[in-house]
Amino acid sequence: MSFPDGFLWGAGTSAYQIEGHHGRGESVWDEFCRRPGAVEGGGDASRACDSFLRWREDVELIRELGLGAYRFSTGWSRVMPEGTRADPKALDHYERFVDALLDAGVEPVLTLNHWDMPAGMSWAERSTAHAFASYAGAVAERLADRVTWWITQNEPWIIALLGYQLGLHAPGVADLGTAVKAGHHVLLGHGAAADVLHAHAGVMAGAALSLFPCDPATGSEADWAAAAGSDGYVNRWYLDPLLGDGYPADTREHWERALGHDLAFVLDGDEAAIGGRSDFLGINYYTRRVMAAAPADPFPWRVVGPSGDVARTDEGWEINPGALRDLLIGLSRRFPGTPLMITENGGVFGDAPTHDGRVHDTRRIAYLRDHVAAVGEAVDAGADVRGYLHWSLMDNFEWALGYRPRFGLVHVDYATGVRTIKDSGRYYARLIAGGGTAPALPRIEAFG
Template identity: 45%
Template sequence: MWEDFRWGAATAAYQVEGAAGEDGRGPSIWDTFAHTPGKVLGGDTGDVAADHYHRWQEDVALMAALGLQSYRLSVSWSRVQPGGRGPLNPAGVAFYRRLLDELVAHDIAPVVTLYHWDLPQELEDAGGWPNRETAYAFAEYARLMARELGDRVALWTTLNEPWCSAFLGYASGVHAPGRTEPAAALAAAHHLNLAHGLATQAIRAELGEHTPVSAALNVHVTHPADPESAADLEAVAQINAVGNHVFLGPMLDGSYPTRLLRDTAHVTDWSFVEPGDLTTARQRMDVLGVNYYSTQLVRRYGGDGPAPRADGHGASSASPWVGADSVEFLPVAPPHTAMGWNVAPEALEELLLALDNAYPDQPLLVTENGAAYEDVVAPDGRIHDQARVAYYRDHIAAVLRAREAGVDVRGYTAWSLMDNFEWGYGYSKRFGIVRVDYETLERTPKDSALWYREVIRTGRLPGVEEAAALPVLGAGDVRAAQSSDR
């Protein structure tokens, strides 16, 4: 069981692996999307990414040298099952076996996410997540992965941020597959809920009822522009329904909120919800994964035409919030990260407390938290990313305060282990605590990585100014970790 507090870091397959056309891997929707002109900044693709597929041993040694206690990775569905159905690709399965074996050998608990947005293109061609059959294909894929990898996995995560999969992929079109069909987005959301439940059942049928399973949700923290305004408070409730309870409801309560169904009645009649679906979606979740980056500010919109929108982490964009046409998203006060997202560590504590209040028996795990900044390599070769160190220090402190208040938080996962392909932003945004030189693919731990290593080693939160004075992590340290059989 996932019972202890663990310090970890995370990546996702399409963002780091590369080797897009090697060893039998089939195309995913992100391969197609990234290769479509105009979809990704700079025309960047994940064809090479951080080349983790070829450098995984070096990367695990780096994790060990940093002292990581868990590593959250995702399986590329199209690498192990190229068309999303049918026989497995032995080379793809072997890659993940080797990777998981290496993690276990270094006492790093593998947290395996089965779906981090990279649907096999053949399944999208058949309708994608708006098609109910995709949920059943996903369950079969989950069953096969449990059979092939199950003895190596500490915690299974079915889905990462299904809100983004449904609404950024099928409503706004800013993520793959790039569709702009609000009704399809709501159908996709339901089938993702169904897929989570079916996959959880499939994993436990293979590995036993006590197998730890989770899902990682980007639960939105939304504040009213005027806390005294009933209209603005109503706008928050409207956003919470379509932003949070569209997944929390089915997964943890076994129902959709009435307000969500009412607010979206002009978009769909929800006839895709079949008898028994919500019972299936609600499966015991050993921990609820919580991804948090920033907040958003809203008010009731009183103008003509559609209101401005926001994306899944609170930054202004063209992303539609289906059923929230009368809500206006306002600029949030600085400081901001390079993504334009505000820095509000106190809201992470607020979120954890709110989830604990709503679901007091549900353990939580921070599965993503981090920041992109404009990193500069100093003359001494180091990356003195003081702003990122401050971000981590303040957010980890918020998690620890929530634990002290009695919230059952089982761990903290930094996003991301290394710089990578940042979806529609390509390689222009760097989230990593380890720098990747995209010309040479050399890895260099930033000050934030050295600071995080000290947190894990000592259990204390060093001051931001201490990070620059911490000893570097040299090649010898990584080699020593790589040769260790601890």
């Protein structure tokens, strides 16, 4: 494998998951966390990793791991506590943080919306796209001269699915029609923010999509149709308007049948305002979906796997690096000329510090090795991949799942805030130093 010169090796976090509440405004997630039973264990992100105050320590961790890039988000509810006017002190903070990253030789990858927005706002409202553009402008005015890589929206499908269709994330709405509308407005927000960003020279703007390859459970025509329907619902409904020729006709017809009406909220000119603005595509990959036909309404498909004895994370998700390789190759062929970046890839492994004070997370080491190898195979096959950002730098508040799932290369003791680099973090540092060439899986005692 040979990764191109300038390939970005890094990791990511998001503001709401690590910063804590200190000095910011009320978020839709603050409201959601106060709902009884909304968050596993009843926790919230009032402290999280306390990174708003401990950011210098986090920059040193990034430096120690040898990361060449760091994905983070500016908190919308921090930058605009009331949703309208920017707080200069918040922008001062992010300016200091970006300068510290650059001083450490680290490329900032900035996300504008990683699910955190001021209380009272909703993607169900078209006006939110315009408010988002104003927020993007305030951040860009301060940072566009130093930040090249900008992610407008993180995982539009997950925002629509969990926030507005199932009610499992903020703002906790459970209505299919509202979810489809919200997803459209998220994409409109991408287009509006990208226009603002492109007013600044040298900026690369894109969205990060949660992409799940959809495979049929059997070779039957019905299961193939189910996989294609799922692919439209999960992937193409967002990929095509961003990078192609507008919303895919088959999925649009599905929504109109399911909702019983036309998508009147998609106005003339909307698709043109979304498309043609992505300088790259961010890819969040975790696993795949295996689909079978089903008589369910409104979805004539169901997830049936992967089943059986396959490698899984502690969250039960199949570990399948080959699907990532094939996804990257397929995207590069379908959207030639669009650079790709792995903006999230990781797994839940609950290893804790042992008697020696270290975290011997050998399963995450194997996960890293195999997924980086898959990216390398895609690059060798011609995919234009510009970077790999592991999720996540550190254990953090995992939304409705609270503090149980641990994704980090760095262990966080939530009671004290103490950070401990896991064996996987040290392995990743060696892998980066080798330009992506994976060292052999080491004995635990090899890490000092």
